[in-house]
Amino acid sequence: MKQPLSRLILKSRWPTAFLCAAASWLLQMPARAADRSIAELFREAAASVQYGGFVSQGFLVNTGHNDYLGNTSAGTADFREYGLNASYAIGQWRFGLQVFGQKLGEYGDDKLGIDWATVDYQPAQWFGLRAGRVKMPRGLYNEVLDLDSVRPFVLLPQSVYDARLRDFNAAFDGAMIFGNVPLKQLGSLDYRIFYGDIPIDADAGANDYFNNIFPTTGIDIEMDSVRGGSLFWNTPLTGLRTGYSYSSFQNLISFRQATTALGPPPAPILTFLGTTATDSYDRHLLSIEYAKGPWVFAAEAGREQAIYQVHISGVRLLDFDFQSDQFYVSAARRITPWLELGTYYSYSRNEDLVVRSTLPTPVSFPVLKQHDFAVSARFDINKNLIFKVEGHYLNGAGKIFDTISHPQHFADRDKSWFLFGAKVTYSF
Amino acid sequence: MLAGHAGLKGQTLDDDGVKAVLLGKRITLGSTRVVIVFARQGEVQDAFLQPHLGMTTNQFQNHWRRLFMTGGGSAPRIVETEADARKLAAVTPGAILIADSAHAAGLAILAAP
Numbered sequence: 327m328k329q330p331l332s333r334l335i336l337k338s339r340w341p342t343a344f345l346c347a348a349a350s351w352l353l354q355m356p357a358r359a360a361d362r363s364i365a366e367l368f369r370e371a372a373a374s375v376q377y378g379g380f381v382s383q384g385f386l387v388n389t390g391h392n393d394y395l396g397n398t399s400a401g402t403a404d405f406r407e408y409g410l411n412a413s414y415a416i417g418q419w420r421f422g423l424q425v426f427g428q429k430l431g432e433y434g435d436d437k438l439g440i441d442w443a444t445v446d447y448q449p450a451q452w453f454g455l456r457a458g459r460v461k462m463p464r465g466l467y468n469e470v471l472d473l474d475s476v477r478p479f480v481l482l483p484q485s486v487y488d489a490r491l492r493d494f495n496a497a498f499d500g501a502m503i504f505g506n507v508p509l510k511q512l513g514s515l516d517y518r519i520f521y522g523d524i525p526i527d528a529d530a531g532a533n534d535y536f537n538n539i540f541p542t543t544g545i546d547i548e549m550d551s552v553r554g555g556s557l558f559w560n561t562p563l564t565g566l567r568t569g570y571s572y573s574s575f576q577n578l579i580s581f582r583q584a585t586t587a588l589g590p591p592p593a594p595i596l597t598f599l600g601t602t603a604t605d606s607y608d609r610h611l612l613s614i615e616y617a618k619g620p621w622v623f624a625a626e627a628g629r630e631q632a633i634y635q636v637h638i639s640g641v642r643l644l645d646f647d648f649q650s651d652q653f654y655v656s657a658a659r660r661i662t663p664w665l666e667l668g669t670y671y672s673y674s675r676n677e678d679l680v681v682r683s684t685l686p687t688p689v690s691f692p693v694l695k696q697h698d699f700a701v702s703a704r705f706d707i708n709k710n711l712i713f714k715v716e717g718h719y720l721n722g723a724g725k726i727f728d729t730i731s732h733p734q735h736f737a738d739r740d741k742s743w744f745l746f747g748a749k750v751t752y753s754f
Numbered sequence: 755m756l757a758g759h760a761g762l763k764g765q766t767l768d769d770d771g772v773k774a775v776l777l778g779k780r781i782t783l784g785s786t787r788v789v790i791v792f793a794r795q796g797e798v799q800d801a802f803l804q805p806h807l808g809m810t811t812n813q814f815q816n817h818w819r820r821l822f823m824t825g826g827g828s829a830p831r832i833v834e835t836e837a838d839a840r841k842l843a844a845v846t847p848g849a850i851l852i853a854d855s856a857h858a859a860g861l862a863i864l865a866a867p
Contacts, residue, residue, distance in 0.1 A: 371759045376829050415828040417787055422825045442825040451780040461824045476816040505822055506779035508770050516779075564808030617813060619804075660812060709794070753819075 336715060368584045374414060376753075381408040382474050384749035388718075390740030392726050395481075395489060396431020398745065404429045405749070407472045408522045409441055417511070420446040426472070430489055433531045441472075449649040450505070451587075457501040463518040463556040464495065465611045465626050471496055474751040478668035480703040481717040481747060483654035484725060485674035485698070486611065486626050490531030497735050498522035498552050513562045516569070519555035524575075530719045533580055537602060539678055539691050540636065543584040550577040558613075572610055578632070579603035600638035604648075607632040620660040627653045633681070644689060645682040651675045664706045672698040692736045694724030711752050718745040757861040758850040760845055761786065767865045772806055775850065778815065778827040781847070783864075790818075790830035791851040793839045802852045802867075831861075 345520030387401035388394060396402040413422030417591050428434035428442030442461050448454030461469040470476055471492060481489065488495075500522015507515045526532050526547045535545040553576070582600045585594055611628035630650040636643045656670035676694040683689055702716040725740035756772055758765070765783045767775060774780040774786055782788060794800060795811065803809050809817065821827030831846070833839050836853070843849035844860055853861065 376822070378829065380823070409823075411823065411825075413822070413825070413828060415781075415787060417785070418782060420828060424823075424825065444825045446825075448781055451774055456825075461826070469826070470820050473823055475818055506774060508774070510770070514770070514779075558772075616860060617808060620810065622813075660810070663812075 368394070371414060371416070374416070375412055377410070377412050377415070379408075379410040380472070380475065380751060380753035382472075382749055382751035384480060384747060386745065386747045388720075388743055388745040390743045392723055392740050392743055393431075393732060393734060393744065394726055398431075402431065404431055405747075409472060411442075413699075415446075418447055418449050420444075420448075422492075428492070430473070430492075430531075432488055433493075435529075435531070445554070448567070452505040452507050454504050455501065456504060459497050459499050460502050460520065460522070461497050462495060462552075462554075462573070463502070463504075463520065464554075464573060464609070465556075465613045465628070466615050466624055468495060468571075473753075474714070474749060475712060475753045478658045478666040478702045478714065479656075479670070479700065480702060480714045480749045481700070481718075483626075483656060483670050483672035484699075485652035485654055485672040485696070487629055488531075488535070490727070491535055493526050493530040494524065494532035494535075498524050510561060513560045516558040516560065517555065518557075519539070521551065521553045521613055523549060523551050533729075534729050536578075536580050537582060538694075540582065540600075540602065541730050541733065542584040542600065542672055543730050545581040545583055547577045547578075547580040549579070554609075566615070568612075568614040570610070570612055572608070574609070575607040577603070577605060578607045584638075598638050600636065600643075602634055602636050604632040604634045622658045623656070625653075625655040627651075641684070643684055644680055647679045647681050649677050649679075658702075666704040666706075668700075668702040668704070670698075670700050672700070674725060694736070695722040696724040697721040710754055711750070714747075714749045714751075716747040718747070719743075720745060755853060755855055755858065755863060755867045756850060756865040757843070757853045757858045758783070758864050759845075759847055760860060760862055761847050762850070763862040765862065769806065769822040769865075772783060776803075776807060776814075779820050780792045781827075783850075784822055786848040788810055788850055789828075789846055789848045791839045791843045791846065791849050792830040792832055793836045794834055796839070796852075798836055798854045799852045 375519045384405035385403050386395055386398045386405050388398045391399045393399050398406045409424050409426040411424035423443040424441040425438055427436050427438045429436050440459055442459050444456050444458040444460055446456050449460060468480055500520060502518055502520035504518040528544045528546050533547045552573060554573030556569055556571040560565055560567045580602050584598045585595050589596050609630045611625045611626055615624040632648045635645050636650055652674045654670050654672035658668035660666045674696050678691040680689050699719045702717055720743050723741055726734050726739055728734050760831045762783055800811055803814050818830055822829035833842055839851045840853060840857060
């Protein structure tokens with residue numbers, strides 16, 4: 327989740343959490359300073375701050391006329407991410423922050439914002455508390471969406487990790503408890519439980535996603551809260567872990583605007599204000615990963631559900647039952663210190679079933695499916711620089727967005743197409 | 755074996771403890787915060803990581819990169835060689851490292867090979 331700094335400071339709760347924790351830590355300073363000067367403590371602290379960062383630039387192009395992740399039919403270099411972070415740890419406390427920017431087609435727009443900013447207090451292996459802007463625990467890879475250096479793929483399987491929904495998926499403002507519970511011969515359990523909210527910009531990809539079947543102009547999108555967690559079992563078989571993730575967005579609502587002319591100019595233009603809203607948008611994800619020697623195998627299957635109500639100018643137009651099913655299976659193998667290969671098959675299916683309508687004529691929506699077969703190669707040029715190439719064969723075009731600014735009606739899309747991607751990443 | 759700064763003398767770890775500390779799930783030994791010291795490449799490390807964690811050196815570094823870059827942990831201190839790791843661990847309170855017993859003089863032994 328990325329927000330402009332000014333908005334974040336004004337609207338978020340994370341500065342309060344951050345300042346409370348920092349004050350708590352400072353109150354303990356006199357005891358620590360008993361045998362060392364304040365200046366010495368600060369010098370020591372400054373030297374202990376850790377820094378990290380990355381910058382990546384990619385290129386995407388596909389056959390046919392679908393525009394998938396930006397203007398990909400013509401080829402686009404609007405595909406980059408960059409981040410810089412710093413953190414400091416002492417005793418059971420840790421403080422950290424990352425500034426992040428990206429561009430993916432029309433999303434991101436190279437605006438810098440806070441990606442994560444957290445205060446950690448972990449008094450025991452089985453219990454810790456993290457507050458601020460926190461990476462959302464979801465499945466195997468949601469917390470590392472931007473980390474090219476930890477995988478061979480240019481694009482993560484898009485059925486589960488849709489790059490256009492980063493603002494919706496990456497992080498939340500709130501708090502999380504977490505820990506690792508040893509189970510002796512049975513391995514151990516990693517748990518995380520969180521609560522917070524996600525401020526989303528009206529021009530974010532999430533707004534287009536939630537209104538894909540009603541392409542109108544997005545004005546705002548908001549929710550009351552997000553809650554959820556994950557439970558992962560690190561099995562006794564070394565390298566094998568499996569888990570379940572759940573998240574629920576309460577009172578998710580997007581505000582839309584549509585206009586229609588009553589006739590040719592100078593006839594007046596009518597503007598309608600509408601909403602698409604759901605009490606609860608629920609997401610479930612089952613995950614399994616097995617790492618053995620140079621191999622890493624992974625599979626995840628998920629379902630997302632919501633009952634939406636569509637209002638236009640105060641009139642309840644229709645209700646529809648949304649269900650999205652996602653699945654992928656992947657394998658990657660390190661061949662040499664400079665080469666890693668990977669492949670995956672990814673599938674998604676979205677269905678919107680009208681359950682109540684006040685419209686004079688029946689309404690139905692197409693089932694949106696997409697199969698994606700990908701093959702990737704990663705080249706480690708040196709310890710900081712990597713280069714990746716990737717080819718996709720896509721069958722179906724269910725994940726293409728149909729928006730006011732870029733209409734791509736379902737019936738007009740290419741159903742069988744190839745996508746090529748390349749990306750270079752420098753990280754430190 | 756897993757060794758550490760002399761200030762950690764008296765601490766011992768079983769297999770689960772070794773795994774928990776090296777994977778960042780347990781962040782303190784006694785009241786001291788753990789600082790993992792790791793060589794960019796090293797035969798002793800490779801030989802230790804595979805049976806204890808089921809990871810290659812590359813996978814271990816990726817694991818920590820995932821934690822560090824997402825606000826989930828403090829990164830290990832990376833040095834070029836295992837000899838450099840021993841030198842750094844000797845002067846860093848809370849430091850732990852993978853070492854062979856022949857080169858662990860002056861370090862606390864936390865877990866046998």
